[in-house]
């Protein structure tokens with residue numbers, strides 16, 4: 001995480017006012033991909049990359065937002081917030097302001113500085129980190145404090161309704177509720193969750209394929225639509241099936257022939273992924289790392305072959321990790337079509353693993369990857 005003291009200095013120099021500073025982490029998902037919007041299960045962990053937000057009130061009636069990452073400032077009229085996105089980085093913080101205004105809050109003028117080290121477009125939820133950090137900052141200004149799950153929904157709404165990305169609840173939820181050294185099994189239906197400790201001997205090695213990923217792009221919503229079409233077919237026979245969370249592999253056997261072949265494949269991934277995710281949480285809780293690794297590998301190939309959300313580079317990153325000493329499990333993490341793989345690796349082997357994986361990937365793909373040895377971190381908070 002960047003140094004909050006530096007953000008404070010930066011804010012003071014630019015806006016001449018003392019900021020309150022908040023931090024919200026990115027996340028890595030261990031297993032459970034494209035299951036959240038199907039009201040299924042996910043098992044992410046917050047990571048030690050975060051967005052910092054510094055906020056101070058002003059009397060100009062303007063919302064001034066500065067991003068240190070983009071080295072750019074934008075200004076808006078607080079009394080007439082934009083109602084539409086502009087395809088700009090400021091859509092994420094302004095989406096949050098828009099949603100809070102929609103909840104009946106009067107949004108006053110403020111100055112906001114943002115600075116994050118969550119790699120952008122890498123499937124590690126840099127957008128959720130910006131939304132959650134902004135939400136905490138604005139909350140402090142207007143004197144509200146929503147319960148975590150409600151705040152997560154509001155941030156998701158900023159992304160769905162303002163930014164225009166049809167993402168689920170996972171990223172915002174874990175950015176708020178992450179716990180040091182734990183993954184979290186989240187039931188995306190009722191937002192109940194269970195913490196699963198990540199043993200000290202296990203490192204989270206995150207390997208960036210350097211292929212850009214975007215939830216707002218076309219592939220994510222296409223997959224979602226294809227999966228929902230499969231659900232609609234099952235619902236014709238079993239009206240109690242509202243989401244793929246409610247469907248079984250037997251339903252797919254029985255009515256799969258009525259579905260478009262691609263829809264059937266997408267649904268097979270989601271239905272089997274829900275089973276794997278719950279089983280993976282069980283395995284982690286009872287310390288069966290071998291089983292966890294096996295489930296992660298199965299999840300990767302289901303994501304790649306049935307969901308067709310991987311890419312040559314991510315498949316290579318997973319394959320090249322498979323026989324490296326210390327590997328417990330590897331798979332593509334996040335929304336897909338690029339981004340990062342998550343590797344659970346024995347702590348004592350993590351450095352060598354990272355180095356070898358990098359060399360192998362460069363030799364095969366001609367791309368130098370960024371590989372980070374991370375740990376599961378706490379959720380969003382005010383920085384003292």
Ligand code: GLA
Pocket residue numbers: 029032033034035036037125167168169170171215334335336
């Ligand atoms: C993105 C979305 C999440 C989730 C994942 C895929 O990160 O923001 O809601 O759907 O993709 O699991």
